[in-house]
Amino acid sequence: KQEVTQIPAALSVPEGENLVLNCSFTDSAIYNLQWFRQDPGKGLTSLLLIQSSQREQTSGRLNASLDKSSGRSTLYIAASQPGDSATYLCAPNNYGQNFVFGPGTRLSVLP
Amino acid sequence: EPEVTQTPSHQVTQMGQEVILRCVPISNHLYFYWYRQILGQKVEFLVSFYNNEISEKSEIFDDQFSVERPDGSNFTLKIRSTKLEDSAMYFCASSEQWAQYFGPGTRLLVL
Numbered sequence: 376k377q378e379v380t381q382i383p384a385a386l387s388v389p390e391g392e393n394l395v396l397n398c399s400f401t402d403s404a405i406y407n408l409q410w411f412r413q414d415p416g417k418g419l420t421s422l423l424l425i426q427s428s429q430r431e432q433t434s435g436r437l438n439a440s441l442d443k444s445s446g447r448s449t450l451y452i453a454a455s456q457p458g459d460s461a462t463y464l465c466a467p468n469n470y471g472q473n474f475v476f477g478p479g480t481r482l483s484v485l486p
Numbered sequence: 487e488p489e490v491t492q493t494p495s496h497q498v499t500q501m502g503q504e505v506i507l508r509c510v511p512i513s514n515h516l517y518f519y520w521y522r523q524i525l526g527q528k529v530e531f532l533v534s535f536y537n538n539e540i541s542e543k544s545e546i547f548d549d550q551f552s553v554e555r556p557d558g559s560n561f562t563l564k565i566r567s568t569k570l571e572d573s574a575m576y577f578c579a580s581s582e583q584w585a586q587y588f589g590p591g592t593r594l595l596v597l
Binding site: 406407409411416417418419420421424426464466468473474475476477478479 | 519521528529530531534542577579584585586587588589590591593
């Protein structure tokens, strides 16, 4: 059964910093992994999907990397802004098991 | 940009009552999902639906739950006899292939 952990659980940084969010998963036989952001009381917004055959994906200031064999993914946020404040969730997808979500990293970017 | 919509946004019901949560997936998507998130906890997979049948369900999705695509646009989740522990945010998602796109959720409160 897939287990997902995310480190750190919470992070508070000043505006402009570059930061890295970490995701670990126990079953490396994944098809892909998706990163989401969740604002308080809201739904999930898809950020990036990275296929198992890919090493990384980029969208604007976001870059996600995947090391499938070691069961790790990182989300890199460049030049953080207060609007980036949210909870960031990673969700690996094992074929036939659908997405399994991590507990999230709660990010606060201070102006 | 197309998005997944859900109604109602909030629902309060008495224990033992039936509730139907509604979702309109993105129009060209073929795969549909329900997830739930109990307050302060992880997002949990409930069920996936493809080609007018359930393709996978979790252990949470017991006989009290059912899903239906009654027409070409709606996708519903029915809880036959609600329990206090069914109180949660319920998210619908859809995908064309791999990346899942989530709706804003229905907050269900069972009293």
